[in-house]
Amino acid sequence: MAADVQLKKNVLGFPSLFAIAVGIVVASTTLVSLGQGMGLGGYGFIWAMCIAFILMLFQACTFSELAITMPRAGSVSSYTEIAMGHFLAIVSVISGYVIVQLLAAPAELCIAGLVAQTCFWPGLNPTVVSVVILVLLVILNLLGVDLFANFQILFTAVMIFTMALIGLGGTIGAGNPAVVMKFSPPPVTFTDAFALSALGVWLFIGTEFMCPMIEEAKNPRRDIPLAMMTGLAVILIIKILYGIASVRYVAMEELAQSPIPHVLVAKAIFGTAGFYWVGIASLCATASTVNTLIAAVPRMLYGMAHAGQVPSIFKYLHPRFRTPWVGIILLSAGMLVQILTSISSTQTIVVFIVASAFSWLLSYIIAHIDCIILRFRYQELERPFKTPGFPVPQILGIAGTVFIMVNIFPDPAVKRMIYAYAGWFLLGAAVYAFCWCQFKMKKGFFRPTPLEEALKE
Numbered sequence: 001m002a003a004d005v006q007l008k009k010n011v012l013g014f015p016s017l018f019a020i021a022v023g024i025v026v027a028s029t030t031l032v033s034l035g036q037g038m039g040l041g042g043y044g045f046i047w048a049m050c051i052a053f054i055l056m057l058f059q060a061c062t063f064s065e066l067a068i069t070m071p072r073a074g075s076v077s078s079y080t081e082i083a084m085g086h087f088l089a090i091v092s093v094i095s096g097y098v099i100v101q102l103l104a105a106p107a108e109l110c111i112a113g114l115v116a117q118t119c120f121w122p123g124l125n126p127t128v129v130s131v132v133i134l135v136l137l138v139i140l141n142l143l144g145v146d147l148f149a150n151f152q153i154l155f156t157a158v159m160i161f162t163m164a165l166i167g168l169g170g171t172i173g174a175g176n177p178a179v180v181m182k183f184s185p186p187p188v189t190f191t192d193a194f195a196l197s198a199l200g201v202w203l204f205i206g207t208e209f210m211c212p213m214i215e216e217a218k219n220p221r222r223d224i225p226l227a228m229m230t231g232l233a234v235i236l237i238i239k240i241l242y243g244i245a246s247v248r249y250v251a252m253e254e255l256a257q258s259p260i261p262h263v264l265v266a267k268a269i270f271g272t273a274g275f276y277w278v279g280i281a282s283l284c285a286t287a288s289t290v291n292t293l294i295a296a297v298p299r300m301l302y303g304m305a306h307a308g309q310v311p312s313i314f315k316y317l318h319p320r321f322r323t324p325w326v327g328i329i330l331l332s333a334g335m336l337v338q339i340l341t342s343i344s345s346t347q348t349i350v351v352f353i354v355a356s357a358f359s360w361l362l363s364y365i366i367a368h369i370d371c372i373i374l375r376f377r378y379q380e381l382e383r384p385f386k387t388p389g390f391p392v393p394q395i396l397g398i399a400g401t402v403f404i405m406v407n408i409f410p411d412p413a414v415k416r417m418i419y420a421y422a423g424w425f426l427l428g429a430a431v432y433a434f435c436w437c438q439f440k441m442k443k444g445f446f447r448p449t450p451l452e453e454a455l456k457e
Contacts, residue, residue: 005317007073007299008145011216014223016149019156020213021231023292024206026159028111028262028285029104031242033202035261038243039252040196040410046240047193052200053236055404056207058397059364060232061387062371063208064225068385069374070455071220074303075211075296076367081307082454083370083377087433087445090309093300095429096363101293101331104356106338109134112286114260119279130339133286138332141294144321145216148295155288162281163238170245170269195407202357203239207231208367209292212299221384245269290335298327307454308441354409355421361401362426368394368401378451 012020024030037045063076072078076096080089112133113126141148168174207228214220242265246255249268255261266278298314302324305315318325372391374381387393409415437445 005319005322007215007302007317008322009216010218011146012149012213013218014227015153017210017213017217017223017227018231019149019152019288020210020292020296021207021227022156022160022235023152023288024209025204025231025235026156026163026285027108027289028115028260028282029108029289030203030239031163031262031282031285032111032259033199034239034243035246035250035255035258035265037196037199037203038246039254039256039261040199041193042247042252043244044193045196045200046243048196048200049203049236049239049243051194051197051400052204053232055197055201055397055400056204056232057229058393058400059367060207060225060228061393062364062367062397063211064228064385065383065387066367066371066374067208067211067214067224068221069381069383070451071214072303072454073212073215073299074307074309075208075300076363076370077300077304077307077309078454079370079374080366081309081449082451083373083448084366085446085448086307086309086437086441086443088366089307090304090433090436091426091429092363092366093304094432095359095426097297097300097360098331099425099429100356100360101297102334102338103352105290105293106130106335107352108286108289109335109339111260112283115263115279115282118260118263119276119282127339127342131336133283134290134332134335134339137287137291137294138328140291141328142318142321142323142325144323145213145295148291152288152291152295155284155291158284159281159288160234160238162278162284163242166266166269166274166278167238167241167243167245170249170265171241173248192410194403195410198354198357198404198408201361201404202354204232204235205357205360206292209296212296212303225385294328294332297331298324301327301331307449309436351414351417351421354414355418355425358405358408358418358422359425359429361405365398365401368398377448381451 037048041048066079067075070078070082077089077093080092109130110126113129116129117124117126140151210224210227214224217223246261246265250261250264254264258264262282263275263278266274270277301310301314304310305312314324314327316326317323371387372394375390408418437443
């Protein structure tokens with residue numbers, strides 16, 4: 001368990017990286033967001049999805065350039081350390097990724113429990129299902145990145161195939177003939193659609209989770225940008241089809257209010273067979289998402305530990321499997337607490353999803369700024385991938401992200417709750433970063449680390 005053990009090299013090919021890129025994007029919580037978005041906006045929510053897709057393309061360009069130029073497991077913390085210093089590097093990961101795993105992942109597991117109870121075992125406590133899935137995925141991740149990757153491909157393939165088939169079937173009317181299609185006109189303007197794109201962003205967020213895995217990739221220069229952008233395009237097409245099918249077969253009010261709208265849609269289109277089918281696929285979606293989080297976030301902490309930004313225990317790897325076992329176990333234990341205390345319950349799912357997205361979006365803004373600063377500061381540095389049209393995508397990405405953060409949700413009451421939760425997330429991360437930089441690292445909060453020094457960490 002010594003700290004000098006290295007991560008495995010040349011393990012992850014394009015299929016694995018693609019599965020990781022869409023691992024968060026096919027989450028059950030994204031289907032909840034899709035259902036609620038279509039319920040609130042009707043066909044107008046498709047505009048919101050397209051806006052979110054463009055913003056996430058900008059993000060994919062930024063992360064591709066940064067990750068390939070500085071192939072470090074720390075991901076955004078590694079880039080920010082060199083661009084703007086340790087304080088923002090720590091805040092970006094703690095608020096944007098660690099808190100997401102601790103709160104949004106239990107919400108995802110909560111939905112899996114509800115789906116299992118609804119579809120298969122009506123008398124079963126959903127918490128039991130959530131805990132069992134979590135424990136199995138922890139074991140899977142502890143046993144090696146190659147085993148993780150194989151199962152990740154399986155989980156993702158099942159979910160993508162299911163969403164595509166149900167979405168296409170519902171769109172062309174190939175489903176249950178007894179169902180009366182409910183065509184709903186878009187009740188929102190383009191401005192309202194832009195506001196709803198905050199919910200739409202959650203449908204595409206997370207493709208950058210492959211970046212912490214870059215040290216284990218076979219051909220990151222080719223596969224990182226290709227997997228991220230291909231993944232975004234595939235997900236856009238599939239979710240547009242699924243969204244259209246949703247409002248054709250289920251009333252908008254039901255979509256907006258149900259904690260499992262995707263199950264209602266599948267049952268309406270394909271009857272009992274669709275009901276059970278999407279139940280299995282939803283469990284795979286949860287497994288894909290939580291599997292990705294358990295793999296990626298501990299590797300971010302592993303990279304941060306090498307930079308001295310978190311306790312050194314996080315850089316310990318298992319001597320045989322070469323996995324960051326400390327981070328995997330500790331973060332999963334935090335998720336378990338959330339599940340057992342029912343903090344991430346059905347009543348708080350949407351708030352936690354969007355509040356987490358708010359913190360996550362802030363880390364995207366930081367990454368865009370990193371890219372701009374480093375492009376000018378290290379102009380002669382080799383960059384195998386360069387953002388087309390730099391710095392326009394970064395500037396538009398920042399502006400669009402700020403707009404979404406300001407218009408985070410259409411309901412004022414929910415919006416206030418989202419800001420409150422996000423504020424606490426950011427405050428907690430900032431307090432930790434301040435104390436750690438001031439008393440442990442004893443380095444300037446905003447003093448950039450020279451590139452040559454950072455690469456030696």
